[in-house]
Amino acid sequence: MAEHIIELVDISKTFDSTEVLKTINLYIRKNEFLTLLGPSGCGKTTTLRIIGGFEQPTTGKVLFEGKDITSLPPYKRRVNTVFQRYALFSHLSVEENIAFGLKIKKLDKATIKEKVRNALKLVNLEGYENRSVDSLSGGQQQRIAIARALVNEPDVLLLDEPLGALDLKLRQDMQVELKRMQKQLGITFIYVTHDQEEALTMSDTIVVMKDGLIQQIGTPEDIYNEPKNAFVADFIGESNIIPGIMKKDCLVEFCNTIFDCVDKGFGVNEPVDVVIRPEDVEIYPDDSGKLQGIVESVTFKGVHYEMIIRTDSFAFTAHNTLMFPQNSKVSISVAPDNIHIMKKAVN
């Protein structure tokens, strides 16, 4: 029990009669990097703001190390936030921004100076103390926002899409750095993003959300390899999602063909969603595969080619390092353990 730093118990949130969160239960362990992942409007930012204390849940409790903090205002929580658009105080210098929280705690001047210096060192911006916030680039402002939060030595750092405004290259660098800081400081990070790649790169645990509900909680590997439903599968990576029928344990029919699989526990003749990753579609230049098709389009993607292969009943997206020319006849197969069977999404 003690290893849970934050617990959300039966949290729900309603804004002007719109239900943004419906019964969220979540346990966050000490020192983990947890990511709330989902499309916009899924409730991930609201969840983060409830932890930060900026929103009150309509029902439910927030526990911090076992104690109820639901009605505690933000300035009394041992939690700090890195905001989406940084929210730096433009009337203060870099140093004054970082020292803001320390001054409120009434630390002595020398300690503040020392801590600010260390915080700037942590984010690789040594010597920027006297710069004005407006003179910094987006990436630098981002680092100051992180330093300003971390300098207070919070038990938990909340990050609300902190890399959203940066360009791709900078984003990738910052992902690596955030992970480094989290390991170095040994504190809990709760990270909100809609970018699945970012989530997979950095997280210890990913929480996939949709429409105010948690869809799946797991390690990046779990989420990627064993998505619980078609939504998670599709959101985590490009996927072929094909309607199918479970014939019996380890046997599924889709595209009018019977395939071996490894999933059990479905009803006989239960309709299911079959999920196949593009890189798991095996392509043969002859008719030795199980489904016959024609290459409809070919796009070079750098490491691999992306091909659309149309069979009688479905157009498969396939990734392969080999190129099969457009309009050529091919056949495809999928290995049993690459076929993921999911319960039909209830809509």
Next chain:
Amino acid sequence: MKRRFLAYPYLLWMLIFIVVPLLLVLFYSFTTATEDGFAFTLDNFKTFMQPIYLKVLWRSLALAAISTIVCLILGYPAALILSSRQMSRKSFLLFLFVLPMWMNFLLRTYAWLTLLEKNGFINTILSVFGIEPIQLLYNDGAVVLGMVYNFLPFMVLPIYSVLKKIDPSVIEAAEDLGANQVTVFRKVIFPLSLPGVFSGISMVFMPAVTTFVISRLLGGGQYMLIGNLIEKQFTAVYDWHFGSAVSIVMMVIILISMGILSKYDNDREGGGLW
């Protein structure tokens, strides 16, 4: 963020000092004093329908319209020149346009009084050329002059700020497509500047139609403009009921002209004086 309560004191203030006074004006305009209080009546508005008062209304609208047109004719070229790329020291020239606007309105009008009077500056200069002194004051012309002088910057600035915002590449594109300078102006610059023109028109027309100072100092006659009519009801005749009715008429005129102009003037920033 539940900080709405911060607005409550001002909401109360608005109620007392903005809403209630206007309701009182409305109340007075539809009533007349009787021995035991007030009685509802339309007489105040009927009185206004008499030819003598309609003539005042007509003169107010006509003089304001003439002044607006003169301001547009004088001001548009000035705005165009100011906004042209060749013009150097633009911000200084702009400053020169703004400066007189902040000079006390009465002093600006008073200045013309001293220039136009019978033995004033202009007549003195004319006499050097052997021209007999002429009566320049106390006529419609003097009032229009006073209006144009006071309100010209209100026409120039909105037009200028819209012209300045026109992307130069739009003009270059028109030239690239074969338009000569006249066509560029007619087909590109002028249509794009219309929002500024409309907000300039409203910024000149509104104060011109409601003024009573310019007409009182430079114009002749007792009931020169509708503004004078209102002023007299409250300061000399003490007929608040009729004065309120004329005020309501003036508000309606302003509302209607604003309604017409705002249809064309979507660019509210056009009037940026600051």
Next chain:
Amino acid sequence: MVKNAINRIYLFIIFLFLYAPIMVLIVFSFNNSKSRSHWNGFTLRWYIELFQDPVIKKALFYTIAIALLSSLIATIVGTIAAIGIHSFNDWKKTLILNINYIPILNPDIVTGVSLMILFIFARIKLGFWTMLLAHITFNIPYVILSVLPKLKQLNSHLYEAALDLGATPLYAFFKVILPEIRPGIVTGALLAFTLSVDDFVISFFNTSSGVTNLSITIFSMARTGINPKINALSTIMFLTILILLFIVNIRTSKEVKEEKAK
């Protein structure tokens, strides 16, 4: 080249039209006679008479007292109100803003008489206090309209960031929100002050003969005839405005530069 020259001449004529009357006023304020057309030598006597005139001295006092008090009160009330209005949304905000627009859009004369009716209706004697209340009423809307855009520009997370870093709501307001919107507040205060100094119409209806501001004094002097003291007054006011506008312009151009640096 020819076009450029025509342009410059045109602008010159317009500026001549705008400034000649003011310049004539200024020049003749130093004229050693009551004439506005003949130069009789240099004098400062109108300035001396101006400063000795008890009516003008009193009017100057009231003008400045009312401008200072009304702009100060309007700035405080307006800023607080703007923050409150900012957190309204939907039709209520639109309604409040529309009512707030009334004193700006309504003809001054209607605002003036409507307030006068209110005061007399409420049996409040016209004078200093009614004039002050009237000035506050027409000043607040301008302060609100100057502050609201700054609040809109404000990153909505700024306040939360301060709370997150341990600031209490009051500390966050004074240390974060107020400094961030200060340019809007200062602009609003300056605008309110200038409008108050300049006002004639609304003051005219809401005061008694004992309490007049400069505009009203100029009006009654100009009605009874020409007076060289007014010329002297014009010169002083023109220079004051010139200096004030210079300060404001420098301030705003600095702000623009800062904006550009972002």
